[in-house]
Amino acid sequence: MRKSTVAIVGRPNVGKSTIFNRLVGERISIVEDVPGVTRDRIYSQAEWLTTSFNLIDTGGIELGDEPLLVQMREQADVAIQEADVIIFIVNGREGITAADEEVAKILYKSNKPVVLAVNKVDNPEMRESVYEFYSLGFGEPYPISGTHGLGLGDMLDAVIGHFPTLETEEKDLDTIYFSLIGRPNVGKSSLVNAILNEERVIVSNIAGTTRDAIDTPFKRDDQDYVIIDTAGMRKRGKIYESTERYSILRALKAIERSDVVLTLIDAEEGIIEQDKKIAGYAHQAGKAIVIVVNKWDTVESDEKAMKAFEEKVRVHFPFLDYAPIVFLSALTKKRTHKLIPEVKKVSENHAIRVETNVLNDVIMDAVAMNPTPTMNGKRLKILYATQVAVKPPAFVVFVNDPELMHFSYERFLENRIRDAFGFEGTPIKIFARRRS
Numbered sequence: 001m002r003k004s005t006v007a008i009v010g011r012p013n014v015g016k017s018t019i020f021n022r023l024v025g026e027r028i029s030i031v032e033d034v035p036g037v038t039r040d041r042i043y044s045q046a047e048w049l050t051t052s053f054n055l056i057d058t059g060g061i062e063l064g065d066e067p068l069l070v071q072m073r074e075q076a077d078v079a080i081q082e083a084d085v086i087i088f089i090v091n092g093r094e095g096i097t098a099a100d101e102e103v104a105k106i107l108y109k110s111n112k113p114v115v116l117a118v119n120k121v122d123n124p125e126m127r128e129s130v131y132e133f134y135s136l137g138f139g140e141p142y143p144i145s146g147t148h149g150l151g152l153g154d155m156l157d158a159v160i161g162h163f164p165t166l167e168t169e170e171k172d173l174d175t176i177y178f179s180l181i182g183r184p185n186v187g188k189s190s191l192v193n194a195i196l197n198e199e200r201v202i203v204s205n206i207a208g209t210t211r212d213a214i215d216t217p218f219k220r221d222d223q224d225y226v227i228i229d230t231a232g233m234r235k236r237g238k239i240y241e242s243t244e245r246y247s248i249l250r251a252l253k254a255i256e257r258s259d260v261v262l263t264l265i266d267a268e269e270g271i272i273e274q275d276k277k278i279a280g281y282a283h284q285a286g287k288a289i290v291i292v293v294n295k296w297d298t299v300e301s302d303e304k305a306m307k308a309f310e311e312k313v314r315v316h317f318p319f320l321d322y323a324p325i326v327f328l329s330a331l332t333k334k335r336t337h338k339l340i341p342e343v344k345k346v347s348e349n350h351a352i353r354v355e356t357n358v359l360n361d362v363i364m365d366a367v368a369m370n371p372t373p374t375m376n377g378k379r380l381k382i383l384y385a386t387q388v389a390v391k392p393p394a395f396v397v398f399v400n401d402p403e404l405m406h407f408s409y410e411r412f413l414e415n416r417i418r419d420a421f422g423f424e425g426t427p428i429k430i431f432a433r434r435r436s
């Protein structure tokens with residue numbers, strides 16, 4: 001089923017990123033007492049009861065130094081374009097401001113459902129303050145407190161009540177969905193074309209095109225694939241806007257629908273900060289990953305150069321130490337044939353399920369090799385472990401006290417599990433749970 005998308009809008013400092021963090025359930029954005037701070041993350045998945053949805057913090061969409069009003073207008077536009085439901089946040093401590101009215105005016109013109117949330121209502125005595133907001137014309141205002149986590153349930157009930165029903169976009173479980181990410185000009189479109197033009201690839205038909213990407217199914221060696229292409233979309237001018245700021249959002253949606261993400265790096269230009277940020281999204285989303293060093297035709301391409309570049313990649317992307325690296329040229333097609341087998345391999349690793357008894361043998365061997373840590377005289381005891389999910393593989397380790405599970409020990413266990421089962425190309429997750 002296609003997930004619905006919810007966007008948070010509102011003028012700076014009303015608490016958008018605070019609420020975003022609350023709804024996403026982790027502290028992942030930066031909240032500071034400075035209006036307009038940049039966020040780490042603007043897009044994530046959230047859940048309420050049994051419904052999961054995509055959440056966008058439009059306040060985090062970077063627009064350079066345009067005037068405030070222009071920025072707000074742009075952010076509201078993004079919300080209207082991308083979202084099924086919009087949460088409009090105002091500040092209950094300040095009342096209605098001219099900027100709120102400005103946002104409201106833009107939202108009136110869309111046909112998207114809007115849920116009005118009055119934030120910073122930190123205690124019941126303040127609930128009176130919400131009434132003035134009826135005049136914004138979005139029906140009942142929901143009093144909430146982002147910092148205290150109050151009122152969010154009622155607000156979310158209203159949000160989910162507006163979700164469109166009868167959505168269909170079934171994913172075929174036997175098909176490997178993959179996408180290409182990377183900064184502009186890294187060669188995404190060229191590589192998509194190279195892959196699809198390879199002679200052994202038979203493109204069945206161009207189908208399933210969403211507003212954000214073009215999905216092209218193809219078959220190779222009896223395996224079905226779908227390539228999710230967001231870059232070509234922009235070039236074909238089929239989207240509502242061709243500006244870069246929407247491309248991140250589109251890439252994030254593509255990542256979410258993918259099993260495997262190819263992270264492209266430009267060998268000619270080298271690695272820059274933006275590359276790491278983009279790759280970080282794929283890692284956080286728990287997708288299988290292949291690092292692709294493109295434009296390898298432009299550099300001296302002997303073994304030594306390759307080793308040196310590989311080392312550079314490992315230094316710049318320590319969080320992707322599990323991802324294989326493929327050096328190729330989308331232009332000359334050199335080594336592009338190596339890519340699809342790699343996609344298949346990491347996709348299989350992404351879905352590995354290991355047997356509980358074998359897993360526990362590995363864990364117990366690991367503990368024998370490197371004793372568990374102690375804290376305040378108390379030693380971590382590992383009782384047993386079990387795999388609880390695939391894509392990515394996730395493991396629960398039952399222990400006497402989860403507080404005793406240090407990051408470094410968790411990392412050690414992860415490496416032992418990797419050594420034993422070969423999870424090349426996939427992140428794995430480990431959770432410590434109490435069991436007495």
Ligand code: GDP
Pocket residue numbers: 010011012013014015016017018019030031032033034035036037059119120121122144145146147148
């Ligand atoms: P944004 O610019 O709209 O994303 O706003 P932020 O999430 O960065 O929050 C702006 C400021 O308001 C921060 O100092 C937050 O701590 C504060 N804030 C957010 N939610 C609440 C709330 O429910 N109550 C109170 N008292 N302060 C809040």
Ligand code: GDP
Pocket residue numbers: 182183184185186187188189190191231232294295296297298328329330331332
């Ligand atoms: P995108 O913005 O990531 O989709 O990048 P494009 O596929 O449009 O490529 C950007 C530019 O890089 C174009 O001029 C391509 O011809 C060039 N390019 C792409 N792949 C290669 C490559 O492997 N080698 C060289 N030398 N140029 C490439």
